[in-house]
Amino acid sequence: xxxxxxxxxxxxxxxxxxxxxxxxxxxxxxxxxxxxxxxxxxxxxxxxxxxxxxxxxxxxxxxxxxxxxxxxxxxxxxxxxxxxxxxxxxxxxxxxxxxxxxxxxxxxxxxxxxxxxxxxxxxxxxxxxxxxxxxxxxxxxxxxxxxxxxxxxxxxxxxxxxxxxxxxxxxxxxxxxxxxxxxxxxxxxxxxxxxxxxxxxxxxxxxxxxxxxxxxxxxxxxxxxxxxxxxxxxxxxxxxxxxxxxxxxxxxxxxxxxxxxxxxxxxxxxxxxxxxxxxxxxxxxxxxxxxxxxxxxxxxxxxxxxxxxxxxxxxxxxxxxxxxxxxxxxxxxxxxxxxxxxxxxxxxxxxxxxxxxxxxxxxxxxxxxxxxxxxxxxxxxxxxxxxxxxxxxxxxxxxxxxxxxxxxxxxxxxxxxxxxxxxxxxxxxxxxxxxxxxxxxxxxxx
Amino acid sequence: xxxxxxxxxxxxxxxxxxxxxxxxxxxxxxxxxxxxxxxxxxxxxxxxxxxxxxxxxxxxxxxxxxxxxxxxxxxxxxxxxxxxxxxxxxxxxxxxxxxxxxxxxxxxxxxxxxxxxxxxxxxxxxxxxxxxxxxxxxxxxxxxxxxxxxxxxxxxxxxxxxxxxx
Amino acid sequence: xxxxxxxxxxxxxxxxxxxxxxxxxxxxxxxxxxxxxxxxxxxxxxxxxxxxxxxxxxxxxxxxxxxxxxxxxxxxxxxxxxxxxxxxxxxxxxxxxxxxxxxxxxxxxxxxxxxxxxxxxxxxxxxxxxxxxxxxxxxxxxxxxxxxxxxxxxxxxxxxxxxxxxxxxxxxxxxxxxxxxxxxxxxxxxxxxxxxxxxxxxxxxxxxxxxxxxxxxxxxxxxxxxxxxxxxxxxxxxxxxxxxxxxxxxxxxxxxxxxxxxxxxxxxxxxxxxxxxxxxxxxxxxxxxxxxxxxxxxxxxxxxxxxxxxxxxxxxxxxxxxxxxxxxxxxxxxxxxxxxxxxxxxxxxxxxxxxxx
Numbered sequence: 001x002x003x004x005x006x007x008x009x010x011x012x013x014x015x016x017x018x019x020x021x022x023x024x025x026x027x028x029x030x031x032x033x034x035x036x037x038x039x040x041x042x043x044x045x046x047x048x049x050x051x052x053x054x055x056x057x058x059x060x061x062x063x064x065x066x067x068x069x070x071x072x073x074x075x076x077x078x079x080x081x082x083x084x085x086x087x088x089x090x091x092x093x094x095x096x097x098x099x100x101x102x103x104x105x106x107x108x109x110x111x112x113x114x115x116x117x118x119x120x121x122x123x124x125x126x127x128x129x130x131x132x133x134x135x136x137x138x139x140x141x142x143x144x145x146x147x148x149x150x151x152x153x154x155x156x157x158x159x160x161x162x163x164x165x166x167x168x169x170x171x172x173x174x175x176x177x178x179x180x181x182x183x184x185x186x187x188x189x190x191x192x193x194x195x196x197x198x199x200x201x202x203x204x205x206x207x208x209x210x211x212x213x214x215x216x217x218x219x220x221x222x223x224x225x226x227x228x229x230x231x232x233x234x235x236x237x238x239x240x241x242x243x244x245x246x247x248x249x250x251x252x253x254x255x256x257x258x259x260x261x262x263x264x265x266x267x268x269x270x271x272x273x274x275x276x277x278x279x280x281x282x283x284x285x286x287x288x289x290x291x292x293x294x295x296x297x298x299x300x301x302x303x304x305x306x307x308x309x310x311x312x313x314x315x316x317x318x319x320x321x322x323x324x325x326x327x328x329x330x331x332x333x334x335x336x337x338x339x340x341x342x343x344x345x346x347x348x349x350x351x352x353x354x355x356x357x358x359x360x361x362x363x364x365x366x367x368x369x370x371x372x373x374x375x376x377x378x379x380x381x382x383x384x385x386x387x388x389x390x391x392x393x394x395x396x397x398x399x400x401x402x403x404x405x406x407x408x409x410x411x412x413x414x415x416x417x418x419x420x421x422x423x424x425x426x427x428x429x430x431x432x433x434x435x436x437x438x439x440x441x442x443x444x445x446x
Numbered sequence: 447x448x449x450x451x452x453x454x455x456x457x458x459x460x461x462x463x464x465x466x467x468x469x470x471x472x473x474x475x476x477x478x479x480x481x482x483x484x485x486x487x488x489x490x491x492x493x494x495x496x497x498x499x500x501x502x503x504x505x506x507x508x509x510x511x512x513x514x515x516x517x518x519x520x521x522x523x524x525x526x527x528x529x530x531x532x533x534x535x536x537x538x539x540x541x542x543x544x545x546x547x548x549x550x551x552x553x554x555x556x557x558x559x560x561x562x563x564x565x566x567x568x569x570x571x572x573x574x575x576x577x578x579x580x581x582x583x584x585x586x587x588x589x590x591x592x593x594x595x596x597x598x599x600x601x602x603x604x605x606x607x608x609x610x611x612x
Numbered sequence: 613x614x615x616x617x618x619x620x621x622x623x624x625x626x627x628x629x630x631x632x633x634x635x636x637x638x639x640x641x642x643x644x645x646x647x648x649x650x651x652x653x654x655x656x657x658x659x660x661x662x663x664x665x666x667x668x669x670x671x672x673x674x675x676x677x678x679x680x681x682x683x684x685x686x687x688x689x690x691x692x693x694x695x696x697x698x699x700x701x702x703x704x705x706x707x708x709x710x711x712x713x714x715x716x717x718x719x720x721x722x723x724x725x726x727x728x729x730x731x732x733x734x735x736x737x738x739x740x741x742x743x744x745x746x747x748x749x750x751x752x753x754x755x756x757x758x759x760x761x762x763x764x765x766x767x768x769x770x771x772x773x774x775x776x777x778x779x780x781x782x783x784x785x786x787x788x789x790x791x792x793x794x795x796x797x798x799x800x801x802x803x804x805x806x807x808x809x810x811x812x813x814x815x816x817x818x819x820x821x822x823x824x825x826x827x828x829x830x831x832x833x834x835x836x837x838x839x840x841x842x843x844x845x846x847x848x849x850x851x852x853x854x855x856x857x858x859x860x861x862x863x864x865x866x867x868x869x870x871x872x873x874x875x876x877x878x879x880x881x882x883x884x885x886x887x888x889x890x891x892x893x894x895x896x897x898x899x900x901x902x903x904x905x906x907x908x909x910x911x912x913x914x915x916x917x918x919x920x921x922x923x924x925x926x927x928x929x930x931x932x933x934x935x936x937x938x939x940x941x942x943x944x945x946x947x948x949x950x951x952x953x954x955x956x957x958x959x960x961x962x963x964x965x966x967x968x969x
Contacts, residue, residue, distance in 0.1 A: 166521025250583035394716030
């Protein structure tokens with residue numbers, strides 16, 4: 001049985017309540033950290049664990065923590081990024097809804113480690129019902145003395161605030177999130193300064209994803225070395241994967257990093273295979289912004305080895321033949337899916353979600369969407385394909401925040417791997433615009 | 447525009463107490479942080495985010511009205527126009543579409559007899575398209591207020607509309 | 613001798629070394645060298661705190677981060693916001709990646725721009741026009757519908773032509789920083805963003821007119837001047853008066869004997885040096901109201917200098933000399949064979965005056 005760090009007790013009836021969570025060993029990590037460890041020791045364990053940011057960027061969490069500036073007399077903040085909005089990703093939603101105390105326990109430990117006395121959980125506003133679940137759990141934890149003044153007699157004070165968003169994907173970008181938390185438009189900030197130096201209210205701030213923060217309870221209980229012993233290479237620990245699309249069992253799965261992609265798709269323990277009677281066409285492995293891969297490249301590396309569910313293996317081959325683990329938004333496409341239509345759909349998403357601050361993203365995302373819309377609706381030109389590649393290139397790397405890259409990669413990768421399908425749309429507009437029409441040309445279906 | 451006219455909108459006493467509680471969450475002088483939560487409260491009470499309501503929220507937070515307009519118009523959850531009793535926010539993003547989201551949406555539009563952005567003549571339903579609601583494995587999905595409706599099919603949509611129309 | 617200025621940092625931009633104070637940005641360091649290496653700035657505006665970083669016109673490549681850490685920076689950086697480090701090496705016009713990105717920015721900014729320069733009051737003093745001249749193409753690859761907005765009055769003095777706006781946010785910072793109350797802002801998001809008051813309101817404030825001066829394009833124009841003239845027909849003159857509200861130091865724009873416009877004075881980067889009040893700007897248009905200081909110094913390359921102020925002309929810069937030397941006629945793709953146009957003899961196309969003349 002694979003190790004479950006986050007979801008071991010998630011199906012225990014009543015786990016959303018303090019008492020049941022406590023009975024399952026909940027809050028023992030808070031006790032251990034506050035009573036027997038220094039904040040530095042907690043940071044050390046997280047560093048040893050090698051856990052990488054689970055929101056998508058994959059930056060080592062312990063290192064991020066160690067960058068936090070600690071000027072005298074200035075408050076420091078921990079902000080949990082629960083603005084989960086990347087298409088294909090629904091793991092934080094699942095975790096918070098089902099086992100809210102795990103996040104709260106992680107927040108207490110992480111805040112203690114960072115020396116924060118007021119911490120925020122920024123939840124996308126659409127998940128208002130989850131906000132109520134979290135607020136209820138916080139009230140319970142406070143009543144039991146795990147939050148508030150002088151927690152467990154340790155002298156440590158912590159208040160947790162749940163903040164609702166207002167409907168904006170961009171607020172998942174950490175500086176846009178901080179702007180939003182300050183009651184402003186979600187315009188990402190130019191960096192530097194980074195939040196570790198000037199974050200919320202211009203004070204040193206750490207922003208971490210829900211899943212990242214939730215791991216700290218297990219790490220404190222079992223030690224960083226034990227966590228680092230799970231997984232493969234620098235991809236330590238477990239990862240929540242949100243699986244959707246044309247599979248038999250969509251849902252959220254906690255896997256040990258290093259599982260072969262093929263096993264994850266076909267094993268009954270996880271996705272349970274492609275839906276009956278259909279074939280595997282393409283995969284978006286880590287949320288809509290990561291490059292799409294055709295089935296053969298999703299399953300195997302260029303050298304013929306099996307591709308694994310890990311940061312390194314998924315990015316093997318760079319963008320030529322690889323992709324990214326990202327947020328773990330695992331979207332499976334069978335042969336009935338139209339890549340052009342999906343690319344247009346994703347492109348519309350980024351166009352809709354661009355904050356509009358910087359010109360390449362504001363103008364470029366709309367341009368790409370319109371061109372893709374034309375191609376999808378039978379009005380494409382052959383030169384549109386190279387135009388899209390060029391526009392994507394002019395956005396990528398030139399914007400204030402990574403939304404520009406996130407908008408450019410799906411377009412560039414879809415054309416890289418499915419150029420013939422785009423060309424078919426352009427040269428056969430009549431046929432391609434029939435309801436349900438899909439390219440049936442030369443494809444490496446599995 | 448400095449006329450101190452009495453606001454035409456007023457939070458209920460329970461909500462005013464909530465406003466105080468929300469503002470107290472943030473450090474001294476950072477009350478603007480309460481803007482998004484207050485706009486949610488406003489919309490919960492009024493059904494939409496009206497200019498008068500936004501001016502009222504600005505006065506509660508001691509900020510300029512334009513700061514509220516800028517924010518409210520940036521986020522998609524605030525309805526800047528009056529809406530029907532039930533606002534259906536339908537996910538139009540990729541993973542839901544893979545599960546037949548577009549076909550179900552066509553059925554929903556037909557069933558209600560309205561297009562995206564419109565409200566039924568009886569004022570019962572407003573239809574909005576939204577981007578990913580973070581429930582991709584349960585698609586197609588729509589949301590009405592706080593409630594998620596998942597695994598939608600044409601039949602399921604009919605049931606929901608029937609139920610809400612009662 | 614080194615001890616005399618120990619605090620200065622050395623930075624090399626396009627092969628030219630300059631010494632600057634710590635905290636100086638790459639863009640300011642480049643401006644110190646001169647206009648030939650100064651990156652274009654469509655949103656950055658030195659007098660306005662917080663401006664910059666948005667248009668991406670000033671992106672440069674940092675080939676070496678500093679003496680201590682000479683690694684290149686992985687991405688192009690906004691030169692207006694990036695502070696220099698000692699020993700930094702910057703590539704601006706010498707790097708093809710930078711030029712490519714900049715060409716891209718112009719293309720993006722022009723996608724939804726109406727290109728109505730022939731009827732735009734800003735023509736001749738427009739940052740976007742200059743930027744497009746330097747980095748734009750004569751053709752467009754954009755086939756889609758352009759975004760348009762209705763014209764909008766912001767009170768009696770200012771007209772907003774949102775379709776021309778490039779969302780630099782300068783007018784928003786101006787209202788925040790030099791007026792007591794801001795009533796306009798950026799509404800909506802993405803490419804639907806617009807400058808607006810949301811519900812119709814006049815911008816009513818002693819210093820509101822400054823938003824016109826800071827606007828890099830013709831989005832905010834002076835209603836008391838609208839369509840009265842072309843900027844190259846006017847003669848700017850520096851003048852001042854004893855004003856109870858502002859410094860009273862302005863530029864008067866003459867046509868013949870008539871003052872048809874009053875603006876704040878600007879430096880060579882088109883930045884206002886001192887903001888002026890609305891009374892000076894909109895309601896003080898008689899020569900007798902002013903003490904005339906003399907002709908405004910104008911770059912000889914500017915259309916405003918055309919046939920005026922030879923004596924005051926500023927020597928053309930390296931960049932302008934280069935432009936003159938590399939002058940190429942714009943290729944006209946229209947088929948003129950069907951028209952009875954006589955080919956002009958090539959000697960009719962005189963070269964631009966060279967710097968030596």
